[in-house]
Amino acid sequence: MSAIEEVEVRPALSHEEYLRALKLRVEVFVEEQGGPLEDEPDCWDPAARHFVALRDGEIVGTARFYQPCLGVGKIGRVAVRREARGQGLGRQLLETMIGHARSLGLREIRLDSQVSVIGFYERLGLQSEGGPFMEAGILHQSMRLTLRGDHVEPGSPDTSGSSRTGSDGGPRSSLSDRARPSSSVPGSLQR
Numbered sequence: 208m209s210a211i212e213e214v215e216v217r218p219a220l221s222h223e224e225y226l227r228a229l230k231l232r233v234e235v236f237v238e239e240q241g242g243p244l245e246d247e248p249d250c251w252d253p254a255a256r257h258f259v260a261l262r263d264g265e266i267v268g269t270a271r272f273y274q275p276c277l278g279v280g281k282i283g284r285v286a287v288r289r290e291a292r293g294q295g296l297g298r299q300l301l302e303t304m305i306g307h308a309r310s311l312g313l314r315e316i317r318l319d320s321q322v323s324v325i326g327f328y329e330r331l332g333l334q335s336e337g338g339p340f341m342e343a344g345i346l347h348q349s350m351r352l353t354l355r356g357d358h359v360e361p362g363s364p365d366t367s368g369s370s371r372t373g374s375d376g377g378p379r380s381s382l383s384d385r386a387r388p389s390s391s392v393p394g395s396l397q398r
């Protein structure tokens with residue numbers, strides 16, 4: 208059996224599992240990359256569904272998913288344990304989350320990629336839009352994957368399905384992980 212066949216990718220099933228995923232985020236984003244500890248967790252965490260990749264019971268990968276507005280899924284905090292990288296785990300994690308977004312009938316997925324890993328997301332079909340920007344001291348790029356091009360959400364503030372850009376051409380202003388969730392974020396604690 209290959210290493211990738213031994214991996215299980217699924218939503219975290221308990222608060223304890225979420226805390227283990229958070230520990231991995233601290234290892235990767237704070238200790239390895241020097242990001243701010245106060246962002247792990249941040250205010251989006253309670254509204255997010257947290258996915259984990261497990262190998263032999265150990266969490267070796269994690270990412271989170273939430274809906275910042277109707278029809279849109281946002282993926283973030285994608286992290287694979289350093290020793291486990293380059294084995295297809297990141298791909299397996301993202302494919303599971305994209306499948307989750309499809310099963311919800313969402314029209315698109317957005318994420319803010321660190322510029323150094325754009326190629327990883329491009330292999331999964333995401334495309335860059337707008338210009339690069341700084342977040343947590345690291346250069347980022349907004350990316351999007353269209354799941355359904357013809358969908359219009361009744362009553363949605365974003366009914367065009369087209370890209371809304373900020374002053375610098377980026378679409379991130381209302382959707383940044385660093386922006387606070389509005390009180391209308393549906394389904395808080397989707398676990």
Ligand SMILES: CC(C)(COP(=O)(O)OP(=O)(O)OC[C@H]1O[C@@H](n2cnc3c(N)ncnc32)[C@H](O)[C@@H]1OP(=O)(O)O)[C@@H](O)C(=O)NCCC(=O)NCCS
Nearest residue numbers: 285286287292293294295296297298320321323324326327
């Ligand atoms: C980015 C990250 C999640 C990728 O996970 P991974 O398990 O190593 O990636 P995979 O092994 O599944 O790679 C899947 C494909 O993407 C490619 N890839 C992986 N990292 C890449 C990178 N930095 N740039 C370009 N391509 C990359 C792989 O070569 C592979 O290509 P292939 O399918 O053609 O063989 C992982 O490196 C990581 O956790 N990095 C630190 C945290 C981080 O930067 N997260 C992203 C925040 S936006």
